[in-house]
Amino acid sequence: MKLTGVELRRVRMPLVAPFRTSFGTQNARDILLLRVVTDEAEGWGECVAMSDPLYSSEYVDAAADVLTRFLVPALAAHPRLDANAVAPVLEPFRGHRMAKAALEMAVLDAELRAEGRPLSRELGATRDRVPCGVSVGIMNSVGELLDAVGGYLDAGYVRIKLKIEPGWDVEPVRAVRERFGDDVLLQVDANTAYSVSDARHLARLDPFGLLLIEQPLEEEDLLGHAQLAKLISTPVCLDESITSARSAAAAIAMGAAAIVNIKPGRVGGYLEARRIHDVCVAHGVPVWCGGMIETGLGRAANVALAALPGFTLPGDTSASDRFYRTDITTPFVLDDGHLPVPTGPGLGVEPLTDELEAVTTSTEWLPL
Numbered sequence: 225m226k227l228t229g230v231e232l233r234r235v236r237m238p239l240v241a242p243f244r245t246s247f248g249t250q251n252a253r254d255i256l257l258l259r260v261v262t263d264e265a266e267g268w269g270e271c272v273a274m275s276d277p278l279y280s281s282e283y284v285d286a287a288a289d290v291l292t293r294f295l296v297p298a299l300a301a302h303p304r305l306d307a308n309a310v311a312p313v314l315e316p317f318r319g320h321r322m323a324k325a326a327l328e329m330a331v332l333d334a335e336l337r338a339e340g341r342p343l344s345r346e347l348g349a350t351r352d353r354v355p356c357g358v359s360v361g362i363m364n365s366v367g368e369l370l371d372a373v374g375g376y377l378d379a380g381y382v383r384i385k386l387k388i389e390p391g392w393d394v395e396p397v398r399a400v401r402e403r404f405g406d407d408v409l410l411q412v413d414a415n416t417a418y419s420v421s422d423a424r425h426l427a428r429l430d431p432f433g434l435l436l437i438e439q440p441l442e443e444e445d446l447l448g449h450a451q452l453a454k455l456i457s458t459p460v461c462l463d464e465s466i467t468s469a470r471s472a473a474a475a476i477a478m479g480a481a482a483i484v485n486i487k488p489g490r491v492g493g494y495l496e497a498r499r500i501h502d503v504c505v506a507h508g509v510p511v512w513c514g515g516m517i518e519t520g521l522g523r524a525a526n527v528a529l530a531a532l533p534g535f536t537l538p539g540d541t542s543a544s545d546r547f548y549r550t551d552i553t554t555p556f557v558l559d560d561g562h563l564p565v566p567t568g569p570g571l572g573v574e575p576l577t578d579e580l581e582a583v584t585t586s587t588e589w590l591p592l
C-alpha cells in the first residue's frame with residue numbers, strides 16, 4: 225500500500241450525562257479521528273486522548289500536533305506501508321502512545337479493508353459476540369447511583385464498574401450490594417486516587433466480593449500496588465500503569481497486577497494490545513477490554529479485541545447509547561448483555577456521513 229494522504233478530523237460528541245471520575249467530570253468528548261488514504265483503500269483511526277492531560281500525559285491537541293509534525297511525515301517517508309511497520313517507524317519518537325495508536329489503527333483498517341479481512345480475524349478472535357460491562361461514574365448521592373445501576377442492570381449489562389475516590393467508596397459499594405445482591409458482577413475503579421497508606425481503608429471493600437479494584441495507586445507505583453495486593457483480598461487490576469507488553473510482564477512478575485485492563489489507545493495500538501493479551505494469557509492473568517468513551521469506530525475495534533480468548537472478564541464495551549445519544553456509526557445496541565463482533569473488512573464499520581458532519585468541528589488534510 226502507498227500512503228497518499230491523511231485527514232485529521234475533530235469531532236465534538238456531547239455525553240448523555242456528565243461522567244464523573246476521580247480525575248474530573250466530562251460532559252463531552254473532543255475526539256481526534258484520522259482518515260488514512262492509500263492507493264488501495266481508506267482506513268479510520270480514533271485517538272482516545274482526552275481534552276486535558278488528566279487521565280494520562282496525553283491530550284488531544286498534543287496528539288494532533290505530534291501526528292502532524294512528526295508521526296505522519298515519518299510514516300509517509302517509509303517505503304513500505306503496512307500496519308506492522310507503523311510502531312517500528314514511530315519508535316524513535318518518545319511516548320504519545322494514543323497518537324501512535326490512532327495512526328496504526330487507521331493503517332490497519334485500510335490494510336484489512338484492502339484484503340477483505342475483518343479486524344477480529346486478524347487479532348485472533350474466537351467469539352462472535354462479547355459480554356458487556358458498564359462503567360458508572362461518581363454521583364451526587366447514593367440514591368442517584370442506585371437508580372443508574374438499576375437502569376443498567378435492566379438494560380442487560382452483565383457487570384457493573386463503580387468509579388470510586390476517597391469519600392465515595394465503601395458506602396456506594398455497600399448500597400449496591402444491599403440493593404442488588406451478591407450475584408451481580410461488581411468492580412471498582414479508583415483511577416489512581418489512593419496511596420498505600422489507604423490499605424486498611426481499602427480492605428473494608430474486601431467483604432463485598434468485588435471482581436477487582438482497578439488502579440488504586442498512581443500510574444508509576446508498581447511497588448506500591450504489589451505491597452497493597454498483600455494487604456487486601458480484592459484482586460488488584462492495573463489500567464494506567466500498563467503501557468506495553470513489557471510493562472505488563474514486569475507488573476505481573478512483581479505481583480502488582482492480578483488482572484489487566486487492556487486499552488489499545490493507552491498501549492500504542494491494537495497490535496501491542498494483542499501482545500499484552502498474549503503475555504497475560506501466558507501468565508494465567510485474566511484481561512478485559514477497557515474503554516475511553518470511544519465512538520463506534522473505536523468501539524468496533526474494542527469489541528473485536530474483546531473477542532480474543534484471554535478476555536475472560538466483561539469489558540467496558542458498552543452500547544453506543546451508554547454515552548452518546550447519536551453515534552457517528554451505526555449504533556452498537558446491547559443484545560442480551562452482549563455486543564456482536566463486526567464481521568466486515570477492517571473495523572467492519574465506518575462513519576455515517578450526515579452524523580459525522582453534524583459533530584465535526586474541524587478537518588485538516590495532510591498532503592504527503
Ligand SMILES: O=C(O)CCC(=O)N[C@@H](C(=O)O)c1ccccc1
Binds near residue numbers: 517518542
Ligand atoms: O465505557 C467506557 O468507554 C468508559 C469506561 C471508563 O470508565 N473509562 C475511564 C477509565 O478511567 O477507565 C476513562 C474514560 C475516558 C477517559 C479516560 C478514562
